[in-house]
Amino acid sequence: MKIYFAPMEGITLYPLRNIHKEMFGECVDKYYTPFVSTARTYKFKKREQRDILPEFAISFDDYKSEVVPQIMGNKAEQIAWAAKKMYELGYREANLNMGCPVATVVNRHKGSGLLEDTDKLDAMLYEIFDSLEKENLGIEFSLKTRLGMHDESETAGIMEILAKYPASEITIHSRVRDDYYKGAIRLDAFCDAVKVYRENGGKAPIAYNGDITSVESFNIVKSRISDIDRVMIGRGLISNPALAREISGGEALKPEELRTYLDKLYDAYEEYIPEDRNVIFKMLEHWAFLHVHFKDCDKQLKVIRKSRSKGEYRAAVANMFSNCEFIVEQTQA
Ligand SMILES: Cc1cc2nc3c(=O)[nH]c(=O)nc-3n(C[C@H](O)[C@H](O)[C@H](O)COP(=O)(O)O)c2cc1C
Structure with a gap:
């Protein structure tokens, strides 16, 4: 396929x-x-x-x-x-x-x-x-x-x-x-x-x-x-x-992989649009889809959405990964 x-x-x-x-x-x-x-x-x-x-x-x-x-x-x-x-x-x-x-x-x-x-x-x-x-x-x-x-x-x-x-x-x-x-x-x-x-x-x-x-x-x-x-x-x-x-029969998404992916994406957007606020906006477009991987994460997601600087954003993401259970969706091919 x-x-x-x-x-x-x-x-x-x-x-x-x-x-x-x-x-x-x-x-x-x-x-x-x-x-x-x-x-x-x-x-x-x-x-x-x-x-x-x-x-x-x-x-x-x-x-x-x-x-x-x-x-x-x-x-x-x-x-x-x-x-x-x-x-x-x-x-x-x-x-x-x-x-x-x-x-x-x-x-x-x-x-x-x-x-x-x-x-x-x-x-x-x-x-x-x-x-x-x-x-x-x-x-x-x-x-x-x-x-x-x-x-x-x-x-x-x-x-x-x-x-x-x-x-x-x-x-x-x-x-x-x-x-x-x-x-x-x-x-x-x-x-x-x-x-x-x-x-x-x-x-x-x-x-x-x-x-x-x-x-x-x-x-x-x-x-x-x-x-x-x-x-x-x-x-x-x-x-x-x-x-x-x-x-294709491979492994399901792992939380540490998602974390690395998000970090790399942030860095790549930072080169593309050099302004913290705009980079965060781009990341939020992803979070609108990605939050499904985290159980009961409304509070943590809100903090990510409210972040105004790179430091705030990174801390909010760290908070999400350490406090919300990671949900692996579908694993069976
Ligand atoms: C935010 C957004 C932007 C899109 N932009 C384009 C686009 O530029 N060109 C295009 O052909 N389709 C575009 N699409 C449609 C997608 O390519 C795709 O056909 C649609 O999301 C349905 O597939 P999916 O159910 O796998 O998401 C867009 C869809 C969304 C949700």
């Missing part, structure tokens, strides 16, 4: 990618960057561009194939331009965001907003793949999508269109846009989507995405999608950085 670390805006930036790769990366096949936006100016935003500069991919022996930059846009020529830029930076693959559910994105017909008008989607994909083929760059172009905007009746139409183009891989988040990231995952609709895609001649490998948070949930999904050999995991890997290892 291939396991991919999902793109998460503001979270899976290079400090996290590097530290996760260094400590838990042996069972993760690819790390996707948060999206980089295209623009009329044909320039990336400085902050977004910095995240994809190869010089920062310090933990990766082969960032070209292990890190996948993601593109957000809605104009074929801008998207093809961005893919070309990724190629120039050395990347073997670029990914298109067709799944972001955020209203400001969707209203601009980007992210999952691309799924609303299938004729436009068809025309856009035609132009992108045509342009990439003419340039003959050899960059692989993959897609990350959902089952539709509003409901499952849209899925077949979308998959018929995707089947027409030579995407290198398609990741499907098993929900529609209106679900955002909540509610039951739509496993039947996911299976139907794969079926329609294949029946229409679609050749790309398909990756499953959605709510894999433990070995147990992985096994449930796997039993339903037996022909799928790759999964993308987001929140599950943030809350349990060792999840890919556990799914």
